[in-house]
Amino acid sequence: MKKKSIAIVIAVLLIALLMTGCGGGNGGGGSGSSGNISLEQLNSIENGMSYDEVVEIFGRDGTFFHEGGNARVYHWENTSPNALITVIFVDGEVYATGESGLS
Numbered sequence: 001m002k003k004k005s006i007a008i009v010i011a012v013l014l015i016a017l018l019m020t021g022c023g024g025g026n027g028g029g030g031s032g033s034s035g036n037i038s039l040e041q042l043n044s045i046e047n048g049m050s051y052d053e054v055v056e057i058f059g060r061d062g063t064f065f066h067e068g069g070n071a072r073v074y075h076w077e078n079t080s081p082n083a084l085i086t087v088i089f090v091d092g093e094v095y096a097t098g099e100s101g102l103s
Helices: 002-019 039-043 051-058
Strands: 063-068 071-079 082-090 093-100
Touching: 039 093, 051 071, 051 082
Parallel strands: none
Antiparallel strands: 063 071, 071 082, 082 093
């Protein structure tokens, strides 16, 4: 059952990353969406980190996207360039990260 939940979350992540290029969107993101997240910040995220540790690195809260089983997916949006960062948490710890449009 756990493998099925993780597979569903990964599928949602891939769909979310593909959808980033589909809409114009106005950027923004979670509460306090000041400043863009850099590739260096994303690369400093490690599996096993908590949501609070990720927020500390990114400097702002993410936007809740999806929950399935013991997994939660959050997005952080950049406005310039238009980019989407996605982090999957399983049992409250970073399981996977992804990005689209981040340079």
